[in-house]
Amino acid sequence: MLNFIDPTAVIGEGCRVGHFSVIAAEVVLGRRVVVGNGVTIHPGTKIGDDCLIADNAVLGKPLTLAKTSTVKLEGELPPLRIGRECTIGAGAVIYAGTVLGEGCLVGDLASVRERCVLGDYVVVGRGAAVENMVSIGSYSKLQTGAYITAFSLLEERVFIGPMAKTYNDNFMGRTERRFKLIKGPTIRRGARVGGSAVLLPGVTVGEESFVAAASVVTKDTPPGMLVKGCPARVERPVPEEELLPKE
Numbered sequence: 001m002l003n004f005i006d007p008t009a010v011i012g013e014g015c016r017v018g019h020f021s022v023i024a025a026e027v028v029l030g031r032r033v034v035v036g037n038g039v040t041i042h043p044g045t046k047i048g049d050d051c052l053i054a055d056n057a058v059l060g061k062p063l064t065l066a067k068t069s070t071v072k073l074e075g076e077l078p079p080l081r082i083g084r085e086c087t088i089g090a091g092a093v094i095y096a097g098t099v100l101g102e103g104c105l106v107g108d109l110a111s112v113r114e115r116c117v118l119g120d121y122v123v124v125g126r127g128a129a130v131e132n133m134v135s136i137g138s139y140s141k142l143q144t145g146a147y148i149t150a151f152s153l154l155e156e157r158v159f160i161g162p163m164a165k166t167y168n169d170n171f172m173g174r175t176e177r178r179f180k181l182i183k184g185p186t187i188r189r190g191a192r193v194g195g196s197a198v199l200l201p202g203v204t205v206g207e208e209s210f211v212a213a214a215s216v217v218t219k220d221t222p223p224g225m226l227v228k229g230c231p232a233r234v235e236r237p238v239p240e241e242e243l244l245p246k247e
Contacts, residue, residue: 012049027060030084042096044079051082054090054108061095063114070179071132071150077114089126101138119156137189152184157244160187161195161213168201188223190244210238 002020005011009027017023018037027041030049035041039053042060053059060080063073077097082088086100089108094100098112101120106112112130119138124130128146137156142148146160149168154160166185171178185199188206193199194213205211209221212228212235221227224243226235 018055024060026079036090042080045082045096046079047082048084048086048102050085052087054088054092056091057088058093059088061093063095063097070173083120095132107144113150125162134184143195149184151182153186155187155189155191155207157190158187159192161193161197163195164193164197164199166199170201185217191221208238208243210242 003017005023006025008025009023011029012031012033014032015029017035020037021035021039023041024043026044028046030047032049033047033051035053036055038056040058042062045060063077065071065073080094080096080098082100083102085102086104088106089110091109092106093111094106095112095114097114098116100118103121104118106124107126107128109126110124110128112124113132115132116130116134118136121139122136123141125142125144125146127144128142130148131150133150134148134152136154137158139156140154140158142160143162145163147165149166151168152166168182168184169178183202186204190208191205193211196214197211198216200218203217204220205217206221206223208224210226211217211232212226215228215232216230218231222234224238226238227233228235
């Protein structure tokens, strides 16, 4: 089968590994994990029971930075941890230093950068990109091609539509002042962001807010209100029947 499995790796009962895959030192695969063809699992990665890793995925990728990058690496990243019953799509890349809860799905060609925390049953759609230092609450869903910038916070049961984009730098790479002000959006519990919407740096999308498709959010949105337009303005309350049950 021409695989490489390091002798220090721990392979759980009932695991299956496809052709041409690399399982590096001190990797731990739980029981009944299925690893596809051409998968690379970097050192120390821990994968829970009953996970499916599709072809050509890269798990636990170490951080590599451009010489001009503003991201600074302080110490080594801890190994990637993936909870039980997760599905990782073909060609997906998940970096070291990140933690996925149980039941997550990371779609084909999606990427999740370092120091991210995804709760249980989070969906990262095909080709979506989650940058570094992002927290995503349980049962949230990112649709195809969504872009979540670094230093963003998404609470539980958030919905991000296809091709929606978030930003964290009002200066777009100019001036030293930006380093103190970089901040992604905060998206509160149950908020929904429509396809191709744009959220500018530092805005808060209120709990149960509804951001209409293609809107540009330049300031905080009130809880439970539908906003739309460029710039987005309050249109009306979100219908009662669309609100999540109170916890």
